[in-house]
Amino acid sequence: MLRYYHFDPSHVVPVEEIEVRSDLTFEEEPVQILDRDVKVLRRKSVPLVKVLWRNHGSEEATWEPEEAMRQQCPHLF
Template identity: 60%
Template sequence: MSGKGKKLQPRFVGPYKVVQRVGNVAYKLELPPSLSRMPNVFHVSMLKKYHPDLSHILQLESIEIDETLTYEEKPVKLLDRKVKKLRNKRIPLVKVLWRNHGQEEATWEVEEAIRGKYPDLFANQESSAVYGTEN
């Protein structure tokens, strides 16, 4: 999958059933109708053997995939705050938990950008919050 927010997109989606081996290094997969615009033959380097574990599966129904086969990440909540100190600058950062991702995948983002794009996240936050600092 491509597009904005590429680092947060899942590395693998599925699992999908292998229908047929195509040549020495490619396989044809049985994809759901929602992915009908995507080619269904993949090189082995793009595939990974699936070992059953329900925590690995992203439900496609919960992800809104657009016509370019991408989706927009949306934040769920703010986990933490800190200020990055540079020589003559202080940059407020917030740790954001994203929808369809666990806490270990939360990312540090510039507070001003997140506040501008998702002001509702800050509705319950105090405007005069005390910030930690990064060493």
């Protein structure tokens, strides 16, 4: 059964400011490298890094090719 909600100021969640362009896109900015791994294929190996992005939690970090991240964001290495 549903009940009436009683307002409590501690339930208010702060919203972070995100700069949005006129075409409703925004630039993702990598913050930190969390982990490293090497994906082994049949004839080659691909070094990967797990990247934490700004405005996202650690559970939403993504695996990116290390070489691409070195070119895009050398300050992280």
